[in-house]
Structure formats: structure tokens, C-alpha cells
Amino acid sequence: xxxxxxxxxxxxxxxxxxxxxxxxxxxxxxxxxxxxxxxxxxxxxxxxxxxxxxxxxxxxxxxxxxxxxxxxxxxxxxxxxxxxxxxxxxxxxxxxxxxxxxxxxxxxxxxxxxxxxxxxxxxxxxxxxxxxxxxxxxxxxxxxxxxxxxxxxxxxxxxxxxxxxxxxxxxxxxxxxxxxxxxxxxxxxxxxxxxxxxxxxxxxxxxxxxxxxxxxxxxxxxxxxxxxxxxxxxxxxxxxxxxxxxxxxxxxxxxxxxxxxxxxxxxxxxxxxxxxxxxxxxxxxxxxxxxxxxxxxxxxxxxxxxxxxxxxxxxxxxxxxxxxxxxxxxxxxxxxxxxxxxxxxxxxxxxxxxxxxxxxxxxxxxxxxxxxxxxxxxxxxxxxxxxxxxxxxxxxxxxxxxxxxxxxxxxxxxxxxxxxxxxxxxxxx
Numbered sequence: 001x002x003x004x005x006x007x008x009x010x011x012x013x014x015x016x017x018x019x020x021x022x023x024x025x026x027x028x029x030x031x032x033x034x035x036x037x038x039x040x041x042x043x044x045x046x047x048x049x050x051x052x053x054x055x056x057x058x059x060x061x062x063x064x065x066x067x068x069x070x071x072x073x074x075x076x077x078x079x080x081x082x083x084x085x086x087x088x089x090x091x092x093x094x095x096x097x098x099x100x101x102x103x104x105x106x107x108x109x110x111x112x113x114x115x116x117x118x119x120x121x122x123x124x125x126x127x128x129x130x131x132x133x134x135x136x137x138x139x140x141x142x143x144x145x146x147x148x149x150x151x152x153x154x155x156x157x158x159x160x161x162x163x164x165x166x167x168x169x170x171x172x173x174x175x176x177x178x179x180x181x182x183x184x185x186x187x188x189x190x191x192x193x194x195x196x197x198x199x200x201x202x203x204x205x206x207x208x209x210x211x212x213x214x215x216x217x218x219x220x221x222x223x224x225x226x227x228x229x230x231x232x233x234x235x236x237x238x239x240x241x242x243x244x245x246x247x248x249x250x251x252x253x254x255x256x257x258x259x260x261x262x263x264x265x266x267x268x269x270x271x272x273x274x275x276x277x278x279x280x281x282x283x284x285x286x287x288x289x290x291x292x293x294x295x296x297x298x299x300x301x302x303x304x305x306x307x308x309x310x311x312x313x314x315x316x317x318x319x320x321x322x323x324x325x326x327x328x329x330x331x332x333x334x335x336x337x338x339x340x341x342x343x344x345x346x347x348x349x350x351x352x353x354x355x356x357x358x359x360x361x362x363x364x365x366x367x368x369x370x371x372x373x374x375x376x377x378x379x380x381x382x383x384x385x386x387x388x389x390x391x392x393x394x395x396x397x398x399x400x401x402x403x404x405x406x407x408x409x410x411x412x413x414x415x416x417x418x419x420x421x422x423x424x425x426x427x428x429x
Contacts (some may be wrong), residue, residue, distance in 0.1 A: 006041045006196065008156050009034065010335075011144055015042055018142060019091075024111060024119045026097075026133065029146035030275045031219075032212050034194045035122040036061075038146055039166065046091060058084070058092045062099040071100045072149070075165040078113045085116040097121035104136035111140045124220070145397050147275070148301045148333055149192030151184060151328075151420050157197050158183055169424035171404065177418075181400055184420055185315035188328045191303020202312065209307040216274070225270050232257045234308075236267050240277060240297055241308045245326045245356070247348070268297075275300050278334060283345035283358040283365075296346055298330040325372035326356055329398050329419050333357060333368070336423045347386055355386045365392045366426070370419075371399045377407050377416055387412045398422050 016037065018025050024334060029035045043059060046052045060067040071094075084090050100106050107119065121141075123133070133141065155163035162176055162183075172180060190196050193212060196205045215233065221227045235257055240248070248268075254261045271277045279295045299305040302324060306312050315321055331342075337344055342361045348354035359366040367390075369383045379387075380397065387395055387409050395414045403418040417425045 004038060006044075007034075007149070007153055009038055009146070009153060010150055010302045011146060012038065012041060014339075016045060018117065018144075019046070021142070022118075022136065023139075024107060024141040025123060025147055026137075026141045026143045027120070027122045028124070028143055029122075030148075031124060031215055032193055032195060033146050034150050035146055036095050037194070039095060041120055043091075043093060052091070056088065056090050058090060060092075060094045062094065062096040068099070071106065074106050074109050077106075078110060078115065081113075081115045089116045089118065091118045093120045093121065093122075095122050096124070098123040098133070100135065100330060103135050107133075108136050108140060111137075137309055145275075145338070147192070148303075149194060149197055151187050151192075154187045154192055154197055155180075155183065155420075161227070166420055166424075169421075170394060180418070184328070184400070184418075188302050188315055188324050189306060189312060190307075191301040193301060193303060196303055205303070206307065206312060206321060209303050213304055213307055216276070217347070220274050221270065227267065227270070229259065229263075232259050232263075233267055236264065237271065237276070238308050240271075241299065241305045243309050244298055244305065244323045245296055245330075248297050249294060276304065278330075280330075280344055280346060280357075283343075283347045283360060289370055298327050298334075300331060300334070302327055302331070322370075325400065325419070326370040329368070329370040329422070330357070332419055332422060335361070342352060347382075349385075353385045354382045356387075365390055366396070367392060368396045368398060368422070371401075374399045374401050374416075377402065377405055379407065379409060379414060383414070384409065387414075394426075396422065396425065 015025060015027070015227055019042070027035050027038060043057055046057060047054065060070060062068050062071070081090070081092070094100070097107070099277065107121065111119065146385070152163065152167055155166060159179065162180055165172060165176060166180065183190060188331065190205045191209070192331055193209065195208050199205045199208060217230070221233055222230060227233050236253065250261050250264050255266045257264065259368070268279070272279060277297050279297050281295050305327065311318070315324065318324060333344055337359065342359050345358045345360060346354065346356060347358050347367065355367045356370045357368040359368065367383055367386045369380045376398065383395055383397065391410060393411055395412050397414065397416045398419050399416060400418065402416050403421065405416045407414045415425055
């Protein structure tokens with residue numbers, strides 16, 4: 001199994017770093033984000049990079065009946081491991097581990113038996129795996145969440161040279177920059193699900209997205225979550241798709257959908273915990289001056305959003321390209337900040353003045369404004385107000401028109417940058 005056959009996933013290095021840790025490596029992610037492939041990539045690493053013999057690696061898929069039968073008796077499985085570990089450490093991979101009967105208790109017992117075996121588990125991002133693995137495996141696992149392709153991973157599939165340039169933070173020439181912007185607009189339109197990215201035609205991409213979303217609704221929403229009102233649930237997702245980056249009012253959603261507030265909140269929680277949407281809260285220091293009750297929502301894959309809206313028009317023809325771009329900036333920031341203590345918020349006053357994103361690192365604030373189109377280095381009104389009030393050291397205007405330039409306002413340095421360069425620019429700040 002050759003490592004070069006895989007699209008490079010950004011969390012792979014984190015998985016590799018955890019191989020020698022005793023805790024269970026638990027990889028979660030929504031349907032079809034590539035959990036099985038990531039597991040295969042880890043196995044390939046063990047064989048090709050660490051020269052482990054194949055008999056030291058055991059791989060199971062709980063969707064296969066012959067593998068499922070192996071996990072019906074915990075004592076028998078522990079005995080099986082005991083026999084296999086007599087010659088040394090082994091590595092056990094279990095795909096869709098939440099399907100093991102009483103999965104958390106099962107793997108807790110295996111871990112506590114102190115076998116010389118490292119466990120790697122994958123599971124869907126549904127509430128099912130959260131319910132089964134949250135408490136019982138406390139202190140015995142580390143969770144790695146695998147999202148759809150980031151733009152860097154998307155580039156690895158589309159243009160490996162450009163992928164390396166951007167990953168290394170190299171300054172792009174005009175031709176490479178035009179290519180990066182064109183590909184980024186494609187990424188914003190169809191999203192990052194691996195099968196979608198690797199499909200050739202637009203129609204095939206749409207069909208795969210429809211399959212992914214339909215499977216999610218039927219198996220996660222109506223199945224495990226037992227949501228009874230499928231129509232209201234789907235209408236809620238559509239409403240949220242149209243309100244990306246806007247304040248979410250639970251009361252208004254309740255009235256519009258004809259369901260009570262608690263049901264709306266439960267549906268929102270379900271969507272968030274199954275990694276369809278993400279809510280962010282406002283940043284405030286004085287709650288009397290800024291809106292603190294309503295949050296904003298973003299989709300974690302723009303392709304799913306466009307499927308729900310039935311709108312796959314090219315980016316430059318969209319009437320909501322500003323919202324699409326803002327959602328793309330959110331996806332990038334959300335992923336890059338996942339392993340940090342930094343908080344991601346937005347800022348909005350009662351008067352309606354706002355900044356799209358605020359990164360909070362202790363007492364350090366970094367405001368970020370997303371502008372799809374901007375013709376010159378103009379400081380947006382909301383960003384100017386934030387700078388005058390909080391006086392941050394750095395601020396950013398993330399755009400698709402002009403980049404790699406700076407302006408100053410008071411003691412704040414304002415960088416105009418492209419979305420695929422934002423984190424490299426932040427690192428240099």
C-alpha cells in the first residue's frame with residue numbers, strides 16, 4: 001500500500017504523532033469524509049515507514065458480517081489479543097467502531113486489560129458515537145475530527161505544485177495566483193467532500209452531494225436522532241443555508257417553521273453535533289452595549305449548503321457571493337484554530353456595526369473582515385470602528401481581489417490578504 005496513492009490529509013501528521021501514545025486513537029468525521037482512507041494511510045505508514053510486518057496489524061470493518069462477529073464477545077476478543085501480542089506489540093484498526101455492541105464498555109475493557117496493543121477506531125460524526133464513547137472512555141482516548149477537504153487538501157488533488165507553494169507560504173506569481181483564485185471559487189461552490197472533489201463533471205458532483213445529504217437525513221436525523229418532523233427539519237436546514245453569517249433568531253425560526261422553540265434548539269444542536277453547521281457567539285466586553293443573545297451560523301461544507309439551496313451557479317454569478325466567501329473564510333479559520341486555545345467570535349453592536357470574525361487569544365484580539373470583492377485598500381466601516389474601540393495590533397481584510405498589502409490605522413497594521421494565505425499571514429504577524 002503506497003502512501004503516494006493518497007491525497008495528503010492535514011491531520012495525518014497528528015495521527016502519526018499519536019501512534020506511540022497508549023490512548024485509543026479515535027477518528028470521527030461525517031459520512032464520506034475519508035475516515036477509512038485515513039486509517040488505510042496510517043496502516044501504510046506503519047508498513048512502509050516503520051517496517052512493521054503485516055502480521056502485527058489487524059484491520060476490521062464493522063460493516064462486514066465476518067468482522068462484526070469478532071466483536072460479539074469481549075472476553076474472546078481480549079483472549080485473541082493476548083495470543084497475538086506474545087510476539088510483540090500489535091496495532092488494531094476498527095472501522096465504524098460505534099457499531100460494536102455496547103462499544104464504549106467493550107473498548108474500555110480491552111484498553112484496561114493492558115494488552116500490548118494500540119487501538120485505532122473510526123466512527124461517524126453522529127450523536128451515536130458521542131453518546132457511546134463520551135464518558136466511559138474518559139482518559140482512555142484522544143479524538144481526532146476529520147473534516148471534508150480543506151482548501152490545501154483540495155489543491156493537493158487539483159494542482160500539487162500550487163499546493164506546495166501555498167503550504168510553504170511562498171509568494172505566488174500572477175499566473176499561479178489566478179489559478180489559485182479560480183480553484184478556490186470552485187472549492188467554494190462544490191465544497192470539500194473527497195468524492196465530490198475527485199469527480200470530473202458538475203452533475204456527478206451534485207449527485208454525490210445529494211447522496212451524502214440524503215444518507216445523513218435518513219440515517220442520522222431520522223434514524224439515531226429520531227427526528228419525527230422531516231419536513232420541518234429540512235426546511236430549517238434550508239432557512240439556515242440562506243442565513244449564513246447572519247444573526248439566528250430562534251423565535252423567528254420557530255414561528256416560520258410552526259414548531260416550538262425547544263424543538264428548533266434541539267434540531268440546531270443535532271445539526272451542530274453532526275458537523276453540518278457551526279454556531280459562533282459574539283465577542284463583547286460590555287454586555288450593555290453589544291448584542292449577546294443571538295449567535296451566527298456557518299456551514300462546515302459549502303457544497304452541502306448549495307445543495308440545500310439548489311444553487312450551484314458559478315461563484316462570479318452568485319448574488320450572495322459575499323456570504324459564500326465569508327463562509328469559506330470561516331471554514332478556514334475554524335479548522336486552523338481547532339487545536340489552539342483561541343476563541344472565534346464575531347462583533348456586532350446594537351447600532352448594527354459589525355466585524356465578521358474576531359480571534360480572541362487571551363487579551364489579544366485579531367479582527368478579520370471578509371470581502372469577496374474590493375477594488376482598493378479601503379478599511380471597512382465596521383473594522384475601523386473595532387480598531388478605534390479595541391486598538392488591536394493587527395487586523396485583516398480577507399478578499400479575492402487584492403492581497404499582500406498593508407495599511408495602518410492608529411497603531412494597528414491592517415493586512416489585505418487572500419483566504420488561502422490568511423493563516424500564513426497570521427503566523428508572520
